[in-house]
Amino acid sequence: MLLGSCTGYWGYKPLVDLTKNHRTTLIKLFDLPPDIRFPSHSTFRNIIQSLDFEVIAVLFNRWVQQTLPKQPGELMAVDGKNIKSTSLGGNSSYQNLVSMVSVYSHEHGWVVRHKVMENKHRSEIEAVEELIQELSGCQIVITASALHCQKKTQALIIDGGNDCIVTTLKKSIKSV
Incomplete structure (x- = not known):
């Protein structure tokens, strides 16, 4: 979420767009498995609302x-x-x-x-x-x-x- 907000992806749905538009880069950057499922906008919303x-x-x-x-x-x-x-x-x-x-x-x-x-x-x-x-x-x-x-x-x-x-x-x- 921090990476998304720093690169202009503000909001739940734009964060999903970030994961779709930069999937390959994110997988390489964070050494994630290639078949990973990124969160939906409702998951991003729940996470953001639970932050202190x-x-x-x-x-x-x-x-x-x-x-x-x-x-x-x-x-x-x-x-x-x-x-x-x-x-x-x-x-x-x-x-x-x-x-x-x-x-x-x-x-x-x-x-x-x-x-x-x-x-x-x-x-x-x-x-x-x-x-x-x-x-x-x-x-x-x-x-x-x-x-x-x-x-x-x-x-x-x-x-x-x-x-x-x-x-x-x-x-x-x-x-x-």
């Missing part, structure tokens, strides 16, 4: 910390995105979604850290504040949306030796 995203995030953060250095003055964007197909309570007025809050390096084009959160249990603001604390002392410039224009969030950035740029969306009003 928090464990994956912790492992990813450790790997990034050891592999990808942060440069002083580097621009880092902080943002959260919902993970597709993780909605629970679709018929209720309040749905619970799993979201990934990431720190992205503008300079290098890669994610350098992320946290998983469920909106039912905590907010994106709390997850961003935790990420900012982890980046304390890196001397980076953190860019964020207006959601993160909070006194506590800004204090964490500045007290941690980093700088910040907070953007807002300005709507223009046209006169008739």
